Amino acid sequence: MRRTLALWLLLFAAYAATLGLNAFGASDYGGDEPHYLLAAESIVQDGDVDVLDEYAARAYAEFYPYDLHRHGRTTEGRLNEPHGVGFPLLIAPAHAIGGVKGVELFLAAIAALAVALGYRLALRAAPDPWALGAALSVGLSPPFVAYGSAVYPELAAGTALAGAALLALHLRARIVRVEAFMCFALLGALPWLGAKFVPAGVLIGAFAARQLWRARRRTLAVGAVELSLFSVAFYVAFNESLYGGPTPYSADTPGEGGTEADFPGGYLERIYRLVALFIDREYGLLRWAPVFVLAFAGLWWLWRAHRERLAEAVPEVRGGLVAAALCAAALGTQLLVAAFVAPTMFGFWFPPRHLLAALPLALPLVAMGLRHLPRLGSALALLTAAGSVWLYADVRWDDGSLVTGRPDAPFGPLTELFPLFQPGGGWPFWLAGAIGAGLLLLVLREARAARHSRQTAGATRARYSG
Numbered sequence: 001m002r003r004t005l006a007l008w009l010l011l012f013a014a015y016a017a018t019l020g021l022n023a024f025g026a027s028d029y030g031g032d033e034p035h036y037l038l039a040a041e042s043i044v045q046d047g048d049v050d051v052l053d054e055y056a057a058r059a060y061a062e063f064y065p066y067d068l069h070r071h072g073r074t075t076e077g078r079l080n081e082p083h084g085v086g087f088p089l090l091i092a093p094a095h096a097i098g099g100v101k102g103v104e105l106f107l108a109a110i111a112a113l114a115v116a117l118g119y120r121l122a123l124r125a126a127p128d129p130w131a132l133g134a135a136l137s138v139g140l141s142p143p144f145v146a147y148g149s150a151v152y153p154e155l156a157a158g159t160a161l162a163g164a165a166l167l168a169l170h171l172r173a174r175i176v177r178v179e180a181f182m183c184f185a186l187l188g189a190l191p192w193l194g195a196k197f198v199p200a201g202v203l204i205g206a207f208a209a210r211q212l213w214r215a216r217r218r219t220l221a222v223g224a225v226e227l228s229l230f231s232v233a234f235y236v237a238f239n240e241s242l243y244g245g246p247t248p249y250s251a252d253t254p255g256e257g258g259t260e261a262d263f264p265g266g267y268l269e270r271i272y273r274l275v276a277l278f279i280d281r282e283y284g285l286l287r288w289a290p291v292f293v294l295a296f297a298g299l300w301w302l303w304r305a306h307r308e309r310l311a312e313a314v315p316e317v318r319g320g321l322v323a324a325a326l327c328a329a330a331l332g333t334q335l336l337v338a339a340f341v342a343p344t345m346f347g348f349w350f351p352p353r354h355l356l357a358a359l360p361l362a363l364p365l366v367a368m369g370l371r372h373l374p375r376l377g378s379a380l381a382l383l384t385a386a387g388s389v390w391l392y393a394d395v396r397w398d399d400g401s402l403v404t405g406r407p408d409a410p411f412g413p414l415t416e417l418f419p420l421f422q423p424g425g426g427w428p429f430w431l432a433g434a435i436g437a438g439l440l441l442l443v444l445r446e447a448r449a450a451r452h453s454r455q456t457a458g459a460t461r462a463r464y465s466g
Contacts, residue, residue: 015149018145022400037100051081075251085238113159138292142289142384145391283352338352
C-alpha cells in the first residue's frame with residue numbers, strides 16, 4: 001500500500017502542475033469544460049442545473065474569456081444543458097470551496113486515484129517492477145497529463161470502473177458483503193457520469209454477480225445488483241422530468257446528440273475507427289502514447305496463456321490471468337462504444353477522450369507486455385515520457401495549447417508518417433482494412449490452433465484413460 005500511496009502522491013503532484021495550461025487561445029477550458037463548470041456554479045448558487053440565468057448574467061466570464069454558446073434546448077422554460085447532473089454534482093462541493101481551481105485540484109486527485117487503482121489491478125497480472133513501471137508510464141503519458149486536471153467526467157468514470165473491477169476480483173477470492181455493495185454502487189454511479197460508460201460497467205457487473213452466484217450468495221447477488229438497477233431506474237426517471245427523455249441527450253437540439261448514425265449502414269461505415277482510434281495522426285492513442293503498444297503485447301500473451309492452458313498447469317497464475325482478461329474485456333467494450341456510438345472522433349478536446357475512461361484498465365495488459373518485452377517496453381515508456389515533457393513545455397512556456405496548436409510530440413517530423421483519416425477517404429482507409437483483415441486472419445488461425453490443441457489433448461486422455 002505504501003507504493004500505491006506514493007504513486008498517487010506523485011501523480012497528483014504531476015496533474016496539479018497542469019493547472020493553468022491553456023486549452024486554446026487565452027482560455028484554460030475548452031469544449032464542454034465551461035459548461036460543466038457553469039452547471040456546478042448553478043448548483044452552488046441556485047440549487048439546480050438551470051443555467052438560463054447564468055447565461056443572462058454571463059456568469060461564465062470569470063473562467064471563460066469568450067462568448068459561451070448554449071448547448072441544447074429549453075425544456076419548460078429551463079435551460080438544462082444535455083450534459084447530465086451527475087458530474088456537476090460531483091464537482092459542486094469543490095467549486096463551492098475553492099472555485100474553478102478547487103475543481104481542478106479535486107479532479108487531479110481523482111485522476112491519480114484512477115491510475116493507482118489500475119496499478120492495484122496490474123499487480124494481479126505482473127509483479128513489481130513491471131506493474132509499477134506500467135503505472136508510471138501510463139499515468140505520465142500525454143493523455144493523462146492533458147486530462148489530469150481537465151473538467152471532464154472521463155477519469156472519474158475510470159476511477160469507478162477500476163474500483164469496481166478491483167472489488168469484483170476481490171469477490172472472486174472472498175465474499176465480503178460490504179465489498180459487493182461497494183462494487184455495484186460504483187457501477188450504479190456510471191450512468192450519472194455518462195451513458196457511454198455503462199456498457200463496460202455492465203460487463204464488470206456481470207462478472208461480479210457471477211462470482212456471488214457461484215459462491216451461492218444469491219440473496220446478496222440479487223440485493224447488490226438491485227442497488228445498481230435502482231440507480232439506473234432513478235437516473236431514467238430523473239432525466240424524464242428534467243430533460244424530457246431517458247438521458248440528458250433528449251434535451252439536445254434537433255439533429256444533434258445521440259449517435260448521429262443510421263442503422264445499420266451508418267454504423268458499418270464506422271468500422272474503420274477500430275483501427276483509426278489507435279493510429280490516426282490527430283486522435284490516435286498510439287500516436288500520442290506509444291507505450292500502449294505493450295497492451296497489445298499483453299493481450300497476445302494472455303491469449304497464448306489461455307490457448308496453452310497455463311492456468312491448469314500453474315494454478316498460481318490463474319488469478320492474474322482472470323484479472324487481465326476482465327480488464328481486457330471491459331477495455332474492448334469501451335473501444336466498441338468509442339468506435340460505433342460516439343458521433344465523431346474529432347472534437348474540441350485533447351485525444352483520445354473516447355477511450356480515456358477505460359485506459360486505467362489497460363494497466364494489467366501493459367504490465368504483462370512490459371514483463372515479457374522489457375527492452376522494447378522501456379524504450380516505448382521513455383518515448384512516451386518525452387512526449388509528455390514536450391507537450392507540457394510547449395503549452396506552458398511556448399505558444400501551444402491542449403486543444404489547438406498541439407506540438408508534434410513525441411515523434412516530431414515522423415508524425416507525418418501516421419495516417420490521417422479524413423471524410424474524403426484515401427489510403428488510410430485501405431490501411432485500416434488491411435490491418436483489420438490481418439487481425440481477423442490471425443484470430444482465425446489461433447482459434448484453429450486452439451481447437452486442434454483441445455482435440456489432441458482429448459485424444460491423448462482417451463488413449464491413456466484405460
